[in-house]
Amino acid sequence: MKTNMKFRRIFTIIMVGILFIMSACGNDNSASDSETEGETNNSEITLDSAMGEVTIPANAEKILAPYHEDALLALGVTPVAKWAIGQAVQEYLESDLKDVPTIEWNLPVEQVLNHAPELIILENNMESYEGTYEDYNKIAPTYLMTEETVKDWRKQIETFGKILGKEDEAKKVLSDYEDTVSSARDQLSEAIGEETVAVIWAAGNQFFLFEQNRHSAEVLYSELGMKQPTLIQELGPAVTASWNPISVEKLSELDADHVFLLALEGEQGIETLENSSVWQSTPAAKNGNIHIINDPSNWTNKGLLASQQTIEDILSALVK
Structure with missing residues (x-):
């Protein structure tokens, strides 16, 4: 117990320095500030993103959205892996995510590959991640949120609702x-x-x-x-x-x-x-x-x- 408490204290101090890496992302890439929806066929959906217009699967079940599991859970979706720093996680989500495996906060490409996601949702600034957009997009279709969406959790709920076909749930x-x-x-x-x-x-x-x-x-x-x-x-x-x-x-x-x-x-x-x-x-x-x-x-x-x-x-x- 003492060892665990010591680790949590160290983790908390580390978080002071890096907590905002994720929330500060998105300042360098320019793109449309809104996500608009348009279907290409029954199994795909086209949305505006920080990479411009992208087509992603409309029926993906294995979703990876590191550090934004809050929005997924709010819509009733359990991610394939959860954001972590070592063994430390976002504790307030653990009642729903205790059995979900972790993925390191900087998204090592090999770890992403091992979780075999069908859709990856990332922040618009890639500097926090070990891999490039191309690296992740080779593993699974990858959607980059715009800066506006990264900063506004309500916008995230709306955008994730479009991505996941849960717009009514998002509104509710x-x-x-x-x-x-x-x-x-x-x-x-x-x-x-x-x-x-x-x-x-x-x-x-x-x-x-x-x-x-x-x-x-x-x-x-x-x-x-x-x-x-x-x-x-x-x-x-x-x-x-x-x-x-x-x-x-x-x-x-x-x-x-x-x-x-x-x-x-x-x-x-x-x-x-x-x-x-x-x-x-x-x-x-x-x-x-x-x-x-x-x-x-x-x-x-x-x-x-x-x-x-x-x-x-x-x-x-x-x-x-």
């Missing part, structure tokens, strides 16, 4: 999600009113304060309408994919009424904050409103399932 899951957001927004408004909320990720003994548009912070502020403390307002939106740690002394300026602290169980950062007089003097700490989340994975990702789980975490902590 998006509509259901909006209902979830509306209900949660009402509950939170009644529960905490104008109280402010912040999110901090403790990775090792470093702390990362979520800007207003950083991953799950969009769920809090843009979708649920939760109020930003002054320090978050001063930071403004994140303009790069890079994470910048914040000192405990700077955190003393955090005037949030509630703080969600993302930290693995036993993380060093938890003890550091508990022993810090400057941190203990902040409003959230003084009032016992530090809400520790031991699985940061859905909070540090974007997707329909990630957002749903984040909303569940928020309601569990704040709505009594």
Whole structure:
């Protein structure tokens, strides 16, 4: 257990540096920003992609979409393999993917070949991958998402719906999600009113304060309408994919009424904050409103399932 926890801590720190490799992809290739549909025959479909117009199989069952398994699962599709860094995976998806084999995050060509996918869905910028587009396309028809689709998980749901012949399912899951957001927004408004909320990720003994548009912070502020403390307002939106740690002394300026602290169980950062007089003097700490989340994975990702789980975490902590 101690060895596994040590590995998870190391993995979390590694993720600080590479988490946004995938989400930042797509800045170099130019292509149409929309996916349009047109059938070529009963077994194929033609779509616009980051590589221009491509024809892909309409009835593929063995799908590989590394790092975007969230969108597949939202549409009821289990991938042939799941994105991983060594043995570490996107934990929030494991209830559905625990029996699915892993594939390394940089997609070694030999590993892709071994999984024998019938369709491969990748991000538009290929720099994160070990192989080239041609390498993967030789293994199976390969679809490259546009930059717009990579950045917008709702667009991913719509695009995957077209690719997989599940457009009706895509519309329904998006509509259901909006209902979830509306209900949660009402509950939170009644529960905490104008109280402010912040999110901090403790990775090792470093702390990362979520800007207003950083991953799950969009769920809090843009979708649920939760109020930003002054320090978050001063930071403004994140303009790069890079994470910048914040000192405990700077955190003393955090005037949030509630703080969600993302930290693995036993993380060093938890003890550091508990022993810090400057941190203990902040409003959230003084009032016992530090809400520790031991699985940061859905909070540090974007997707329909990630957002749903984040909303569940928020309601569990704040709505009594």
